[in-house]
Structure formats: C-alpha cells, structure tokens
Amino acid sequence: MSLTIGELSRQTQVKVPTIRYYEQIGLLAEPARTVGQQRRYGSDDVRRLNFIRHARELGFEVDAIRQLLDLTAAPSRSCGEVHEITKAHLTEIKDKIVRLTALRDELEAMVACDHRKISECRIIEVLADHGQCQHAEH
C-alpha cells in the first residue's frame, strides 16, 4: 500500500503543505521517494498523522505531541521516565476535560434557552473563575 502525499492529505484532512512542514520539523519521518523524488506513504503514516491532527485540535503543542509520540516509539525508555512524561500530560488532559465539560454544560443550558434569558448567560463565568490551571507546572 503506497499513497501519494495528496492521498495521504485526503485521508487525514491535513493539507499537503502541512504534511511537508511536519516532515521538515521532524514530526513525520522522511518517507520513501519515487525515482522522480515524489513522496510515497504507508498506513503507519496515516495513523501517525491522524494522531497529530487530533492532538493539535485538542490544543497540544508540537513539542508535547512529539513527546507523546516518542512514548510509543521508544520501548527502550525506562518505566520511570515514561511515567513522568505521561503523568504531566495526564494532569493537563484531565484539566482540559474538566473545563470543556463545564463549558459544554453551560452551552447546553443555553441551547435549552426557552426558559432562559440570554442576559442570564454565564458562559464567561464558567471558565473564568475556577482557575484549575493556577498550580499546573507547564
């Protein structure tokens, strides 16, 4: 199974120049090339690139994604090391879930707006005050 960069782009919803950019910054390995220097990809690349896209949409920085990807790629890593990296990201992820859930609940209340005046809207408050990130490390 061999995909052109355009086919990879269609399957992952990641634009062609972005794929080349990810290669350039080392997020994606350099793929095989045809005699005429065109890139050819395999199904591993599809999965990896899908992961990258989702992670970016979820607000992770490229460096964080690189770390997460490295977790899966380095079976030689010590368990403790993996533990540390993973725990740091877990904290971040749980925090995001809490905040997204609060936002979702508030928006859901707004959608059921027949019993609610817009002026009562508390969208801002729901993310503004709790400060879950105050003690996070990043």
Added chain:
Amino acid sequence: MSLTIGELSRQTQVKVPTIRYYEQIGLLAEPARTVGQQRRYGSDDVRRLNFIRHARELGFEVDAIRQLLDLTAAPSRSCGEVHEITKAHLTEIKDKIVRLTALRDELEAMVACDHRKISECRIIEVLADHGQCQHAEH
C-alpha cells in the same frame, strides 16, 4: 477597583504584551486610561481575560472565542441565532471531550505500567482511527 496592566497580567496569567495584543484585535475592549495614558482595568476584564485564556488553552481559535463572548454580550440577539452558534460549538466541544477522554484512558493505562510492556502502547491508535471529526463542518 482599578488594576494596572501588570496586575491584570498577574491575576490572569496572561502576559502583558498579549493583553495589549488582545485589545488591538478587539477581543478586549479599550480600557480606561490615566492622564498619562496608562491602562486601568476592572474586575470584568479579569473574568473576560480568564475566559479567553482557558478557551485558547482548549484549542479554540480567536474567532470562535469572539463568537462565544458575543453570545453573552448581545441580549438583543435572536434566540435562533444564538441557538445555531451555540450548537456548532457544542458539537466541537463534545467531540473534544470524547477524544480527550480516550487519550486520558490510554495514558492512565500506561501509568499503571507494571503490568504492561511499553511496546503494547496504543496511544496513537486511540486518537488515530475513530475520525470523529470527519463530518464536522468547519
């Protein structure tokens, strides 16, 4: 209650130049100024800016944040309009929660790694294949 830009920055964890930038692009209203042109903020600004920071950390673009903020600020809006905007964001938010939850579960399994070889790690798969976003609109 009147805050300097530096105090606002400390309370919200948003850097001073970023606050000025948000003002420049219209995310934050132009604040009152002293005679010497220094900015002075109130507690509304603290809440609004906290909201913006959280939303950005959750991966929302500035335009999306602007829309969400507008929901709270425009009591003249028709209910249907608010409904539409809100529903679109709700879809996005729910999707993010699903994906973050999947990622959290997988990382949690990794943290309990004494019973698991790293080579079994499925971090990529968990976000790679489900394609929840395939039918989203943006």
Added chain:
DNA sequence: TCTTGAACCTCTAGCCGCTAGAGGATGTAG
C-alpha cells in the same frame, strides 16, 4: 509510444497568534 494535465517538487513569502526588545514616559514610595 507519445502526449497531456493533474499532481508533485522546492523555494520564498505571508498570515495568525503571540513574544521580546528598544527607547522613552509615567507614577508611586520614600
């Protein structure tokens, strides 16, 4: 086999969302 056009290549420049620094003015504490 040869042609043709979509898709590929590299390279450079630009956009968004910040962030840092120069060079100078403000304002509060002592």
Added chain:
DNA sequence: CTACATCCTCTAGCGGCTAGAGGTTCAAGA
C-alpha cells in the same frame, strides 16, 4: 523631588502553518 519599577508605542521575530511561483513527474488515454 527623586528613583526606579512599571508603563507606553513601535518594530521585529518566532511557531505553526498556508499560499503561490515556477518548474518536474507520472499515469492514463490517443
């Protein structure tokens, strides 16, 4: 009435893409 941290504006740079110029490749059809 200083002193100096903080503020101001302005410009330039960085991370993460995105678009376009100018040229090459390659597979499908004549």
